[in-house]
Amino acid sequence: MKIVFLLAACFSILAVALICIFLFANGVPAIWKIGVLDFLLGQKWMPANQLFGIFPMIVGSVYVTAGAIIVGVPMGILCAVFLARFCPERLYKIVKPAVSLLAGIPSIVYGFFGLVVIVPIMQDLTGGNGKGVLTASILLGIMILPTVIGVSESAIRAVPNSYYEGALALGATHERSVFFTLLPAAKQGILAGVILGVGRAIGETMAVIMIAGNQPVVPDSIFGGVRTLTANIVMEMGYAADLHREALLGTGVVLFVFILIINLSFSALKRRRS
């Protein structure tokens, strides 16, 4: 019977291996065919003209992810501080489930909310069509909040209380003790939460596709439309054929490599902590 359990445990190894093999085997040949540099650094994505440069999409993914970090991370960390050290117990019973609900809302619903609420607000503010880097950053920032909050909160809670008490005893206020002793002590855990949030933001598809504008060009301002790697795949996979389809799989490979790097640095950070 032990062998059955062992085989089941090996299934996750098999799954990761299969995912890697299938993605790389299907995507890498296309990248070679197009030319690695032409593919990664090419400025033009025109499938009709056999031009497959995904540089604008890489930039797009990086922009919206960076935007999401700027919007979501400070807010998330402060909120984690609130939950761990400022929140009365009674309120905690309401706020904590609310944060996990925020994590449970489907991304398509987030995207819809962005489309019908944030986009019109942006239209009023900027006069453009309202879809672009800034809109996507705000929505993604909201979407990564629960991840950042959850991991940061447990990191702050894991710091021994004696740190906090020591700071208080030295005459620091509650806020100073929390921000200047607890937070620095928890910084590795918080960083892990941020990395996890980055992973979520860069892999997000359905919400981004509705509000980012999806033009395959490097945006000239934060109001300009962008297309992310994920959006590129979802939008064109349905009708693409031949080299175009393979180029989309290549886009998937690039995204997957990004995610693997993020995952590995997350695990490395986690291992260093324990």
Next chain:
Amino acid sequence: MRVQNKEKISQRLRSYKKQPLSALLFLLVMFSAVVTLSVLIALIAYILFKGIPNLSPELFAWEYTTENVSMMPAIINTLIITALSLLFALPIGIASAIYLVEYAKRGNKLVSLVRVTTETLSGIPSIVYGLFGYLFFNIFLEWSYTILGGALTLAIMILPLIMRTTEEALIAVPDLYREGSFGLGAGKLRTVFRIVLPSAVPGILAGVILAIGRIVGETAALLYPAGTAAQVADGLMSSGRTLAVHMYALLNEGLYMEQAYATAVVLLVMVIGINALSGLIAKKVGVKE
């Protein structure tokens, strides 16, 4: 207790006058907590407010037609795909967790490899799962768009979640139970199935409900393996879309804004219900999520 608190607050207020930095930090913390909560409330309130007037009995008709984009077939497909995914992911997930907790020795190389791969699996975005499902089931196995392919793709996606929650539930079972069972002469396998697993059921259940939540909300991973056919799937090997995919399709066509609002309400209510249920069970067991 309460009197103490009040004293603390008045003391704090006094100290804020002397400590502008502390006051600023306090305000920042409160501000972000309020903003986070109000975003959630705004989102839920807006969708309920705009969506509930659009809910009509016709939207729950059994047949989907272009005149009446009923979401009932999508709801049924969601149930089928959820059941199928759990059917595959539960046995494998629970069995791997049993191996990791009950059988594996400490420092086992295989165990650390399994941990790395499960962590990797839980970090892979759903669109990559969708691509993999498409490449494996639709291209390699030459199936067309099938709900079976979609369900299998989702099964891999929820596997790490099931494994992690089951592991935590198994670890939370006190060793005394195991020792007592061994002391009465039961073997390893009997101990696992008769003693350890039953006491871990509530924890496992909470994980299963979270997994259901992920399946219900999933779009990108299903789009290519399962396709977007709007009718109830005829069998495992035919295409069908879940509620989330249905909503995406409605928005994509751009003609059905009101129906999209209504679908969003149903999705949101489902997810809130699932979350509440999982929280309730977790509270009963006393396991922190």
